Amino acid sequence: MKKLLAAAGLVLAAGAAHAQSSVTLYGIMDTGVEAYNHASNSGGTFVGMSPLTGEVPSRWGLRGQEDLGNGLKAVFNLESGFGPNNGALNYGNRLFGRMANVGLAGPWGQVLLGRQMNMTFYVTGQADVIGPSMHSMANFDPYLANARSDNAIGYMGKFGGVTVGATYSLGRDSAGTAGVPSPSATFCAGQVPGDFQECKQFTGMLAYDASNWGLAASYDQMRGGTGSVMYGLTNSAYTATHIIADGYYRFGNYGRFGAGWIHTNYDTAAPYHTNLYFGGVNITPTPFWSFDAQVSHYSVQGESGATLIATRANYLLSKRTTVYALLGVMLNGKNAAYSVAAAGTSATGAAQTGVMLGMQQKF
Numbered sequence: 001m002k003k004l005l006a007a008a009g010l011v012l013a014a015g016a017a018h019a020q021s022s023v024t025l026y027g028i029m030d031t032g033v034e035a036y037n038h039a040s041n042s043g044g045t046f047v048g049m050s051p052l053t054g055e056v057p058s059r060w061g062l063r064g065q066e067d068l069g070n071g072l073k074a075v076f077n078l079e080s081g082f083g084p085n086n087g088a089l090n091y092g093n094r095l096f097g098r099m100a101n102v103g104l105a106g107p108w109g110q111v112l113l114g115r116q117m118n119m120t121f122y123v124t125g126q127a128d129v130i131g132p133s134m135h136s137m138a139n140f141d142p143y144l145a146n147a148r149s150d151n152a153i154g155y156m157g158k159f160g161g162v163t164v165g166a167t168y169s170l171g172r173d174s175a176g177t178a179g180v181p182s183p184s185a186t187f188c189a190g191q192v193p194g195d196f197q198e199c200k201q202f203t204g205m206l207a208y209d210a211s212n213w214g215l216a217a218s219y220d221q222m223r224g225g226t227g228s229v230m231y232g233l234t235n236s237a238y239t240a241t242h243i244i245a246d247g248y249y250r251f252g253n254y255g256r257f258g259a260g261w262i263h264t265n266y267d268t269a270a271p272y273h274t275n276l277y278f279g280g281v282n283i284t285p286t287p288f289w290s291f292d293a294q295v296s297h298y299s300v301q302g303e304s305g306a307t308l309i310a311t312r313a314n315y316l317l318s319k320r321t322t323v324y325a326l327l328g329v330m331l332n333g334k335n336a337a338y339s340v341a342a343a344g345t346s347a348t349g350a351a352q353t354g355v356m357l358g359m360q361q362k363f
Contacts (some may be wrong), residue, residue, distance in 0.1 A: 020067045025363075027060030031084040032358020033322075034134060036341050038350035050088065051083030052123040052342045053145075054358035055312070055324055057131050058084045059098055061167065063103070075103040075110065081318075082314040091146070092175030092185025098148070109157025116154050117206035118167040120147035120242055123218035126209075127246035127258035129280040134342050134356050135310035135328030137278055140298040141264065142183030143230070143242075145342075147202050149175045151191065163207040163216075172201040172222055176229065186230035188222075197290070198236040199225040212250040217302065219243055224268075232268040241265045255283040274300050280310075290314040304333040 020248045039359040040044040061079030066075055079098035080092040092096020101114030124144070128135050138145035149169035165229035172189025176182055190199025200223045207216035222232025231240045246260025259279035266272050280294025292312040299305040309329045316322050330340035330352040339346040340354035 005114070015069050021064065023062060025062055025066035027058070028058055028360060028362050029084055030054040030056055030058050030358065030360040032356050034326075034341055034354060034356040035356030036339070036344060036352055038347040039345050041347045043347065044261060046341070047343065049085040050134065051082055051085050053086060053132055053134060054356060055131075055326075055360055056316075057081055057090070057098075057145075057321075061096075061214075061345060062266075071106050073105045074102070075105050075113075084312070089185065090178060091148075093211065094175050094180065094185075095173070097184065101154075103154075109155060112152075112154040114152065115148060116152050116167065118147050118149045118154070118169075118201070119203035119218045119222045120144070120244065121167050122156075122165060122222075123205050123207070123216045123244050124246055124260065126248040126256070127216070127260045128278065128294070129256065129258050129282040129292050130188045130310050130312065133312065134326055135308065135312075135340055135342075135354060136298045137208045137262075137298075137308070137344065137345075138274060139308060139330070139338055139340065139342060140276055140306070141262075141274070142343075144262070146184040148184075149202075149203070150189070152201075161209050163209070164205070166203070166204040169199075169201040171199045173199070173245075174232075180229060183230065186228055188225045188228040188230070188233070190223075190225055192225070195225075195236055197220060197223050200227070212252070213248065215245075215247040217243075231266055232270065234269075239266075240269040241267070247355065253284065255281060256311070257281045272301050274298065274305075275302075290316075293326045298338070306333055306336045306338045307331045308338075320361060322360045324358055324360065325359070327352075328354045330354075 004287040028222030035047040037045045059081045063077045066074040076097045077099045078097050081098045101112040101116045101304050103112035151170045151171040152167045154167040173186040173188040175329040176185035188199040192198045198267050203220040205218040222240050223236050224238040242262045249257040250256045262276040264274045275342050276298045278296040284290045294296045311327045314322050314324045328340040334349045337346045337348040340352045346352050
């Protein structure tokens with residue numbers, strides 16, 4: 001009996017030593033002062049601090065993992081987005097509006113349950129050199145910077161150079177106020193008895209990365225629901241479908257070129273489609289300086305819409321602290337009123353110019 005108890009003790013001790021866990025606190029503070037002209041049909045200039053984003057959205061989070069043995073890990077991620085100008089919560093006033101999920105990870109990939117980034121978020125990660133900045137493609141379609149799904153089951157796996165991923169949401173967005181448009185809180189919770197399709201969403205991605213280039217494509221279909229305030233998806237028979245194809249090429253450690261196409265079909269009471277084309281380049285001449293430039297053109301039903309030219313210069317004060325300057329120009333068609341600034345305003349048909357000086361600190 002003593003030998004049996006001793007052996008059992010050794011097994012338990014080995015298991016306890018093997019099942020190691022860790023929790024990491026992390027975050028980014030990013031803000032600055034922006035200004036742009038032609039802020040309304042009567043003219044005028046806007047000067048202020050944005051609650052949304054400078055170069056990338058501000059956030060803090062907790063991520064953790066526990067080693068379960070045999071290459072299997074339990075993982076979780078809680079991530080909160082906020083406005084550094086006033087400290088308010090973003091993403092529909094949710095405490096963990098960017099991510100709140102738990103799952104398992106192993107050599108076969110990772111499965112997550114909960115609010116998570118979907119494949120529309122991941123597919124442009126390398127090709128879009130400007131990213132979710134003040135002057136970005138999200139100024140045409142705000143969903144591109146808010147591609148997350150509530151109540152979602154997600155999978156992503158990497159096998160050599162191939163990455164596959166998918167999410168399925170049982171109710172894509174549980175936050176928001178009925179009748180109040182917001183790309184980060186669209187009031188489409190779904191999971192309604194008697195209407196299985198209401199507010200469902202599927203996203204899928206296939207990508208290939210070589211040593212210095214890569215290609216990716218994704219498919220994203222979201223359904224509507226009663227009270228939804230996004231894209232006119234007011235019932236479950238209506239859909240919005242994003243199809244994205246893009247690629248990139250790296251110039252060693254000195255930069256990269258990226259380009260892509262985003263086609264969106266809105267099958268609603270008044271159906272229409274849009275196309276968004278983009279191409280940009282990043283140049284990193286020294287370890288301290290980095291320069292970005294990107295051109296995006298957006299059209300609705302094939303008609304001329306607007307073109308955004310965005311440039312950025314970054315200077316690294318340290319590995320964690322960066323100062324930057326942004327310059328954007330929005331060239332609107334005669335009937336378009338897209339703003340050069342995230343969540344900004346514009347005069348119809350105006351050629352709008354925006355600038356921003358900011359600072360980012362990572363922890």
